[in-house]
Amino acid sequence: MTDSWPVTEHGGWLKYDSEASGLCNLSRAPIEAFERIKDEPHIVELTLKFRNAAIKGLSTRHSLIRKYGDYRITLASSNTKSYRKKGSTLKEYIADMLKQRAGQQIQRPARRANETWYWFGDIDHQQWADLLGKYKLPREQLNTQSATLTYGIGGQFSGVPLHTHGAVFAETLYGRKRWFIMHPDVRPDFDGEIDTSYSWSLRQPGELRSRVCAPHPLADVLHDDTAAALDVCRVSAPAPSALPNEEKMARPVYVCTLAEGELLYVPAMWWHATLNLDETVFVSAFV
Numbered sequence: 001m002t003d004s005w006p007v008t009e010h011g012g013w014l015k016y017d018s019e020a021s022g023l024c025n026l027s028r029a030p031i032e033a034f035e036r037i038k039d040e041p042h043i044v045e046l047t048l049k050f051r052n053a054a055i056k057g058l059s060t061r062h063s064l065i066r067k068y069g070d071y072r073i074t075l076a077s078s079n080t081k082s083y084r085k086k087g088s089t090l091k092e093y094i095a096d097m098l099k100q101r102a103g104q105q106i107q108r109p110a111r112r113a114n115e116t117w118y119w120f121g122d123i124d125h126q127q128w129a130d131l132l133g134k135y136k137l138p139r140e141q142l143n144t145q146s147a148t149l150t151y152g153i154g155g156q157f158s159g160v161p162l163h164t165h166g167a168v169f170a171e172t173l174y175g176r177k178r179w180f181i182m183h184p185d186v187r188p189d190f191d192g193e194i195d196t197s198y199s200w201s202l203r204q205p206g207e208l209r210s211r212v213c214a215p216h217p218l219a220d221v222l223h224d225d226t227a228a229a230l231d232v233c234r235v236s237a238p239a240p241s242a243l244p245n246e247e248k249m250a251r252p253v254y255v256c257t258l259a260e261g262e263l264l265y266v267p268a269m270w271w272h273a274t275l276n277l278d279e280t281v282f283v284s285a286f287v
Contacts, residue, residue: 012061013174013279014101016156024256026181026264031141034265041181041254041270044169044263046138052261052283055134056173059281064153065091068131074122086117093119097155097279120152120160120282137169137285147285154282159197159275162188167268168286172258175280179264181254182271197273 008015028043057063069091077084125132132149139145147169159177164184170177180197182188190200257277258264266272 011174015278026254026256041266051136059173075117100155118158135283144287147287150284154276154280157198161197162190162271162273164269168266170264170284173281175278176257178257178275180273184269197275
């Protein structure tokens with residue numbers, strides 16, 4: 001199917017389909033408003049559009065292979081706890097991504113999350129200090145003096161299923177990454193051992209459990225009438241007796257595609273999952 005999609009190459013990474021990113025029901029707010037709305041996930045609007053030109057220049061496929069290709073990296077399984085690990089060199093990992101382009105190892109819904117490998121969290125900060133040092137987070141404006149950075153690369157349809165952790169800023173340097181975000185009080189319907197974010201998104205039926213419902217996350221990527229008709233609204237809300245009022249049952253499922261250079265903020269302990277729509281390079285800043 002991918003052979004029929006329009007494809008462009010940017011920095012040596014493939015971008016599929018079109019510029020369409022689908023519905024986004026996350027709010028956008030200027031960075032000056034961050035302190036007032038930091039309890040809600042949102043996209044932080046920045047004025048310094050080229051603040052990360054240096055790290056983006058080092059993150060082209062050719063630059064990474066030339067300068068860091070022999071570095072050892074730790075891949076993690078794509079299940080919720082990501083407890084399985086295995087080692088690789090960066091150039092070996094990228095070579096496996098190139099096999100996906102040829103359709104040899106394309107991500108499939110049948111693949112289990114604990115059998116799918118992804119470089120997205122573990123990083124030797126001392127070894128990668130030169131690269132990570134080029135990333136610029138506007139800390140003074142965000143009132144954030146310290147942040148732990150991670151760096152990752154993912155092939156098309158890779159990602160991490162629903163999970164939680166501390167507050168994080170996320171930014172893509174190359175490619176588009178789709179996010180699914182839910183309030184901590186929601187009990188999502190998923191299997192953290194089996195479900196990849198790709199298979200989970202494909203499986204969601206049209207059962208409305210949220211006031212804010214989005215089209216299927218792959219509707220703008222998969223040329224398939226069935227997939228396009230689905231939605232991602234199936235969540236299991238707490239029983240009404242556990243909530244102060246019925247309005248709490250209307251907690252939305254936030255769905256948004258992060259474009260290159262956009263900065264997303266996810267508060268601590270909010271459920272979230274990611275799905276890479278292209279080959280992506282990204283940075284996360286945990287605060």
